[in-house]
Amino acid sequence: MPGLLRGMARTAVVAGTATAVSNRVSRRQANRWAAQDAQQYGPPEPQYQEPPPAAPAAPAGEDDRVQQLKDLASLKEQGVLTDAEFAAEKARILGG
Numbered sequence: 079m080p081g082l083l084r085g086m087a088r089t090a091v092v093a094g095t096a097t098a099v100s101n102r103v104s105r106r107q108a109n110r111w112a113a114q115d116a117q118q119y120g121p122p123e124p125q126y127q128e129p130p131p132a133a134p135a136a137p138a139g140e141d142d143r144v145q146q147l148k149d150l151a152s153l154k155e156q157g158v159l160t161d162a163e164f165a166a167e168k169a170r171i172l173g174g
Contacts, residue, residue: 130158146171 130153147168154164 130163143171 150159150164150167150171153159154161159167
């Protein structure tokens with residue numbers, strides 16, 4: 079039994095060491111590739127997206143409001159508007 083426990087302990091130490099070394103190598107290689115990419119292509123573009131322009135004031139006509147809601151839904155489906163922005167504009171169009 080002591081030989082079995084010793085073997086299990088040795089396996090755990092070897093596996094842990096291998097994992098640590100593998101992770102360190104992966105991080106080093108990823109950093110090296112990122113540095114090469116930055117050198118070759120320049121710094122990455124910022125991930126900031128300009129907010130969409132505010133929609134004009136809602137006209138009094140019912141057809142215009144329906145069209146605005148359709149346009150708004152289209153922008154949301156395209157990913158231009160977030161759920162919160164969609165809800166705020168929808169409330170503004172509906173006058174609530």
